[in-house]
Amino acid sequence: MIPAALYRGARLLAGALLFGLLLSGCASMVPQTMGLREGWPEGVPTQFELADVPFFPQEDYQCGPAALATVMVNAGVKVTPEDLVKQVYIPERQGSLQIEMLSTPRQHGLIGYRLAPRYNDLLREVAAGNPVVILQDLSPGIIKKWHYAVVVGWDYPAGELYLRSGEKKREAMPFTMLEYTWKKGDYWAMVALPPGRIPVTANEQEYAAAIAAMERVGDKAAVTKAYAAALERWPASLGASIGLSNQYYAQGNLKETEAILRRAAENHPTSVVVSNNLAQTLSDQGRDAEALALLDRAGTPEPPFAAAVAETRALILQRLAKSK
């Protein structure tokens, strides 16, 4: 017979081992929450809440329209979840796609921007006054239960974040629980902001791409404003330079187009798009010889734009022949 003390000792040891194992297992389940312990983002308060963010209780399965309306109304757009149902809800799937969550704000003059998949970025955006839409999987099992909610604040000492979610105006959720549910959708998060208000965590290239995406349906003045703001924040941005110069070109403002492209050419001497568009702009001002010389200097263009450059060259040659 095993002495009682030994038995108790073994049980204690087993328990401690199991507990340790579970703890490390749990820690690896929420790596970013663990990361926050050592690296809380600089300049972000540990207690913070955007209390004025509106709330639209979700109806049926329509958390997509509700979450989107929350951030869009907060950004100053007059819209209701009912208006957005037609734009972002898919009746037969009873839900909303991530891509459409990003594309729908464009129809209302806002720029949808997907955040980098980091807790830090989420916290920094909210702290800057931008509520963040996140995608969560609320199912503990294999079946996915996707849900959109809006993060509006937190109390880090208490270990909670606050969300506008479903039928709850202010749902408190532990940092660990939020990460666990958020991680399964690859930490998908987005903001929707008006032109000129750049997300604090925005990446230059991706933000330029987000503006270009709005160009398709957005108001021209808004698009111009957005590119101009992006170029002000990142003066060497290739995307913003091309975007803004194209806006000026469309308005017939060749001088300004040229000025922006010249600056872009200094920063990006190998850009095929910049040299092509600059050559076109020069040619339109009757400076064909200068344009041709520019294209010659640029060398052989790369595949995606080779056809466009060849067209520009042909046009310039044609104009030169005519003027002779």
Add this chain to the structure above:
Amino acid sequence: MKSMLKRILCSFLVIAMAWVPFTTQAGMIGSDAAIVSAASQADRNTVTNFLNRTDAAAQLLSMGVDQKSAQARVASMTDAEVAQLAGKINSLPVGADSGLGTLLLLALIIWAVWYFAFRR
């Protein structure tokens, strides 16, 4: 059956016809091509884009979105986004659940694990 087929074909064609290619002035390389496509590293041509758009709109249509909305929705997407959607609307995640019930269940499971593993 025949009329259903006709209806699907018609709506497909209407969507297809309404598709105006997105171009800037001749000679200039547009922002969409220069910025978005460069970012997504994809070499897509006009025909693929066109087919993807028609396909995405037809899928939305078949899932209960009305035709006008389906067109407007696809029109507000970039070529790269449409390419991601085409043929996959059925399998991509859709956020839907109100989540109250499952969260309670999750809490219950965590509590049960704690109760049985660490109670003593």
